[in-house]
Amino acid sequence: MSESTASQPAADKSSDTQTLEEFASREYEWGFVTDIEADSAPPGLNEEIIRFISAKKEEPEFMLEWRLKAYRQWLKMEDPTRRAPSERWAKVSYPDIDYQSVVYYSAPKKKELSSLDEVDPELLETYKKLGIPLEEQKMLAGVAVDAVFDSVSVATTFKDKLSELGIIFCSFSEAVKEHPELVKKYLGSVVPTTDNFFAALNSAVFTDGSFVYIPKGVRCPMELSTYFRINAANTGQFERTLIVADEGSYVSYLEGCTAPMRDENQLHAAVVELVALDNAQIKYSTVQNWYPGDENGVGGIYNFVTKRGACRGHHSKISWTQVETGSSITWKYPSCILQGDHSVGEFYSVAVTSKMQQADTGTKMIHIGDNTRSTIISKGISAQRGQNTYRGGVKIMKNAQNARNFTQCDSMLIGDRCGAHTFPYIEVRNPNGQVEHEASTSKIGEDQIFYCNQRGLSTEDAVGMIVNGFCKEVLAELPMEFAVEAQKLLGISLEGSVG
Amino acid sequence: MLNIENLQASVGDTQILRGINLQVNAGEIHAIMGPNGSGKSTMAQVLAGHEGYDVTGGSASFLGRDLLDMNPEERAREGLFLAFQYPVEIPGVNSTYFLRTGYNEMCKHRGQEELDAMDFLSLVREKLKLVEMDESFLKRSVNEGFSGGEKKRHEVLQMAVLEPRLAVLDETDSGLDIDALRVVANGVNALHSPEKAAIVVTHYQRLLEYIVPDYVHVLYKGRIVRSGGKELALELEEKGYDWVKDEAVGAAV
Ligand SMILES: Nc1ncnc2c1ncn2[C@@H]1O[C@H](COP(=O)(O)OP(=O)(O)OP(=O)(O)O)[C@@H](O)[C@H]1O
Ligand SMILES: [Mg+2]
Numbered sequence: 001m002s003e004s005t006a007s008q009p010a011a012d013k014s015s016d017t018q019t020l021e022e023f024a025s026r027e028y029e030w031g032f033v034t035d036i037e038a039d040s041a042p043p044g045l046n047e048e049i050i051r052f053i054s055a056k057k058e059e060p061e062f063m064l065e066w067r068l069k070a071y072r073q074w075l076k077m078e079d080p081t082r083r084a085p086s087e088r089w090a091k092v093s094y095p096d097i098d099y100q101s102v103v104y105y106s107a108p109k110k111k112e113l114s115s116l117d118e119v120d121p122e123l124l125e126t127y128k129k130l131g132i133p134l135e136e137q138k139m140l141a142g143v144a145v146d147a148v149f150d151s152v153s154v155a156t157t158f159k160d161k162l163s164e165l166g167i168i169f170c171s172f173s174e175a176v177k178e179h180p181e182l183v184k185k186y187l188g189s190v191v192p193t194t195d196n197f198f199a200a201l202n203s204a205v206f207t208d209g210s211f212v213y214i215p216k217g218v219r220c221p222m223e224l225s226t227y228f229r230i231n232a233a234n235t236g237q238f239e240r241t242l243i244v245a246d247e248g249s250y251v252s253y254l255e256g257c258t259a260p261m262r263d264e265n266q267l268h269a270a271v272v273e274l275v276a277l278d279n280a281q282i283k284y285s286t287v288q289n290w291y292p293g294d295e296n297g298v299g300g301i302y303n304f305v306t307k308r309g310a311c312r313g314h315h316s317k318i319s320w321t322q323v324e325t326g327s328s329i330t331w332k333y334p335s336c337i338l339q340g341d342h343s344v345g346e347f348y349s350v351a352v353t354s355k356m357q358q359a360d361t362g363t364k365m366i367h368i369g370d371n372t373r374s375t376i377i378s379k380g381i382s383a384q385r386g387q388n389t390y391r392g393g394v395k396i397m398k399n400a401q402n403a404r405n406f407t408q409c410d411s412m413l414i415g416d417r418c419g420a421h422t423f424p425y426i427e428v429r430n431p432n433g434q435v436e437h438e439a440s441t442s443k444i445g446e447d448q449i450f451y452c453n454q455r456g457l458s459t460e461d462a463v464g465m466i467v468n469g470f471c472k473e474v475l476a477e478l479p480m481e482f483a484v485e486a487q488k489l490l491g492i493s494l495e496g497s498v499g
Numbered sequence: 500m501l502n503i504e505n506l507q508a509s510v511g512d513t514q515i516l517r518g519i520n521l522q523v524n525a526g527e528i529h530a531i532m533g534p535n536g537s538g539k540s541t542m543a544q545v546l547a548g549h550e551g552y553d554v555t556g557g558s559a560s561f562l563g564r565d566l567l568d569m570n571p572e573e574r575a576r577e578g579l580f581l582a583f584q585y586p587v588e589i590p591g592v593n594s595t596y597f598l599r600t601g602y603n604e605m606c607k608h609r610g611q612e613e614l615d616a617m618d619f620l621s622l623v624r625e626k627l628k629l630v631e632m633d634e635s636f637l638k639r640s641v642n643e644g645f646s647g648g649e650k651k652r653h654e655v656l657q658m659a660v661l662e663p664r665l666a667v668l669d670e671t672d673s674g675l676d677i678d679a680l681r682v683v684a685n686g687v688n689a690l691h692s693p694e695k696a697a698i699v700v701t702h703y704q705r706l707l708e709y710i711v712p713d714y715v716h717v718l719y720k721g722r723i724v725r726s727g728g729k730e731l732a733l734e735l736e737e738k739g740y741d742w743v744k745d746e747a748v749g750a751a752v
Contacts, residue, residue, distance in 0.1 A: 445587065446550070446551065447587045448587050448589055450547075450548075450549055450550070450571060451583065451586065451587045451589070452589075452597075452601075453548070453570070453571035453572045453575065454547050454548075454571055454572075454574075454575050454580070454581050454583075455575060455597070455598070455600075455601035455657065455661070456572055456575045456576050456600075456601035456602070456604035456605050456608075456661070457572060457600055457601055457604060458572055458604070459572075461600065461604075465589070465592050465597065465600070466589060466592065468591070468592070469589055469590055469591025469592035469640065470590065470591055471591070472591035473591075
C-alpha cells in the first residue's frame with residue numbers, strides 16, 4: 001500500500017481564496033422537509049421490529065427468516081464507526097450513531113401541494129438550473145400531477161412494454177411476493193449478510209428498493225428508472241436493489257436524482273447487488289445529491305453503501321458510473337468480482353466534497369477468471385474543508401491468467417483548506433497479471449479562471465466549466481440525459497468554492 | 500477610450516509598475532516595447548483585472564468608466580480583450596463551447612440576442628479563415644496540446660469572434676514563423692476600425708511593418724520612458740535599449 005496525500009495548511013489566505021470561499025459557503029438552499037404522516041414502528045431495533053416490518057410487507061416466511069438471521073449476525077458484529085480512528089478502514093470521522101434511536105419502519109404518506117406556487121421558490125430555481133421539465137418538477141416537489149402528464153399512466157405503458165419482453169422491473173417488496181424464486185436464488189449471493197456491519201443491518205431491516213430481471217438474450221430498450229427516478233427516490237434509508245442480467249442480456253440502470261434531496265433519516269445504508277451471467281452487460285449509473293450538511297457538517301446524511309457486482313458468466317461486463325456530490329459522509333466502494341473468463345469490470349467516478357463533507361470512495365476489482373480486465377477512472381474534487389479519499393483495491397488471484405487492470409486517479413483541489421488522499425491497494429498473485437496505476441493532483445488554477453473571466457465568463461461559470469472538463473471522461477460514461485444534468489449539478493455544487 | 504494616469508501596481512512588496520501614463524483614443528494603435536522584465540505584461544494583466552497584482556496608486560478609465568472598479572469579466576464584456584503572452588490550457592473544455600459561452604455573455608451584456616450552437620459555428624468558421632486555422636481546432640480542448648504558434652493564432656481567433664473595442668496583444672508575435680506573423684497581423688488589421696483601438700506589446704520591429712502603430716512607447720522599470728511615432732521602433736531596432744535606459748537613468752537623477 002502506498003499513500004499520497006495532498007493538502008495544504010490554512011496559512012496565508014490570499015484575498016482570491018477568500019472570494020472563492022465565500023462563493024463556496026453558499027447555503028444548501030434547495031433542501032426542504034416534507035411532513036410525512038406515517039404509521040411508524042417505534043424507534044429501536046429488536047426481533048419484534050423485524051417481524052413487524054416483514055408482516056407490514058406481507059412477506060413470505062423465507063424472507064423473515066433471512067432477515068432474522070442477518071439481524072442475529074449483525075448483533076455480533078463490530079460497529080466500524082466505533083473503532084479507534086487508527087483502526088478504521090475509511091478515512092472519515094463521525095460521531096457515534098445510536099441505532100436504538102432510529103425508526104426502522106415508517107410508511108410514507110405523501111402530502112400533496114396543490115400547485116407549484118406553494119413550493120419553495122429557491123427549490124424551483126434549482127430545478128430550473130438543472131433543466132428539469134416542469135411536470136417532473138411538480139412530482140419532485142410533491143405537487144399533485146395533472147392529467148396532461150399522468151405518471152401512473154406513463155409508468156403503465158412503460159411497464160407493458162417491458163413485460164412484453166419478459167423484463168421484470170418492480171419494487172423489491174413486489175418482487176418478494178411475485179418472484180420469490182428469483183429473489184431466493186440471488187438475494188445475498190453477491191453481498192452476503194455477513195459482509196459488513198451495514199450490509200448486515202440493511203439485510204435485517206431494508207424496507208424497499210428495486211428489483212430487475214432481464215431474461216436471456218433481451219436487450220432492455222430503455223434506461224431503467226428514467227421514468228421512475230422520482231418514485232425510486234422515496235424508498236427510504238435502507239434500500240435494497242438487486243439486478244440480474246441473464247445470458248446475453250443488456251441493461252442500463254439509473255439510480256438517484258440530480259435534484260437535491262433532503263431526508264429526515266441521517267443514516268443511509270443501502271445494498272446493491274448485480275449479477276451478470278454469460279455475455280450479459282449491466283451498466284449502473286448513480287447521481288447522488290443528498291443534503292451535505294451545513295458549513296460545520298451538521299445535519300448532513302451519512303451514506304454507507306455496499307455496492308457489488310458479480311460478473312459470473314464468461315464475457316460478462318459490469319460498469320459502475322457515479323457522480324457523488326451530496327451527503328456529509330460517504331463511504332462507498334462499488335466493486336466487481338470478475339469470475340467469468342474474459343469478463344470486464346469498470347468504475348468511473350466523480351466525487352465532490354465541499355463544506356465539511358467527507359468522502360471515502362473507490363472500488364475493488366477482484367480478478368478470478370482468465371483474461372479478465374478492469375478499468376478504474378476516479379476524479380476527486382475537494383473544496384472548502386472537504387476531504388476526499390480514493391481507496392481502490394485491485395486483486396489478481398493466483399489462477400487468473402492474463403488479467404489486466406488500468407487505474408487512473410486524479411484529484412483537484414479548490415482552495416487551501418481541503419484535502420485529497422489516495423490509497424491504492426494492489427495485490428497481484430499471478431505473475432502474468434498486469435496492473436497500471438496513474439495518479440495526479442492539481443489545484444484549480446487562478447490563471448485558468450482569469451483566462452475564462454477575460455473571455456467574459458463569470459467565476460462561477462468558469463469553475464463549472466473547468467471542473468466539468470476535469471471530469472469529462474467520467475461524464476461521458478453517463479447516459480446522455482443524465483450527463484447533461486450531472487454537468488449542471490457539478491457547477492452548482494461547487495458554486496462559490498474556487499481557490 | 501483608455502486613459503491611464505500614474506498607474507502603480509505591485510506584487511507583494513515588489514513594486515512593478517511605477518507610474519504609467521497613457522492615453523489611447525479610438526482608431527489608434529499603440530505599440531509598447533521595452534526590455535524583458537520591464538513590466539509590459541504586468542501592465543496588460545492589470546488592465547484586464549488580474550487579482551494577483553495590487554494596484555497601489557493611480558487611475559485608469561475605459562470608455563468613461565472607472566476600469567479599476569470593474570471585475571475582470573465586466574471589463575471583458577465592456578470590450579477589453581487581452582491576448583495572453585502565455586495562454587493557459589483548460590483540459591477537457593471544448594474550444595468552441597468555451598468561446599460561445601463568452602460570446603453569449605457579451606451579447607447578454609449588450610442586450611443582444613445570444614447565438615445557438617449552429618449559428619455560432621457558422622460565425623466561428625468565418626473567423627477561422629481570417630486566421631487560417633483548421634476547423635479541427637474547434638473540436639479540441641482550450642489550448643490543450645496546441646503548439647506555441649497555434650496558441651497565438653487561437654488568441655487572435657478569439658479576438659476576431661469577440662470583436663473587442665480595445666485589444667491588448669501581449670507578444671502575440673513571439674514564437675511565430677514568418678507566415679504566421681503575417682496571418683496574425685492581417686487578422687489584427689482586418690479587425691481594426693475607427694471605433695476600435697489596440698495596444699500591441701512586442702519586442703520586434705518586424706511586427707510593426709505589418710501592424711503600423713500610431714505611437715510607440717518604451718516601458719522601462721515600470722515607467723514609460725519614451726514615446727514617439729513609428730520611427731522610434733526603427734531607432735530601437737538599430738540602437739537597442741541601452742540609450743533609452745541611459746536616458747531614463749539620467750532623467751531620474
Ligand atoms: N506574479 C508575480 N510575482 C512576482 N514577480 C512578478 C510577478 N509578475 C511579474 N513579476 C515581475 O515583474 C517584472 C515585470 O514582469 P513582466 O512580465 O511584466 O515583464 P515584461 O515586460 O512583460 O517582460 P517580457 O518581455 O520578458 O515578457 C519582472 O521582474 C517579473 O519577474
Ligand atoms: Mg511579457
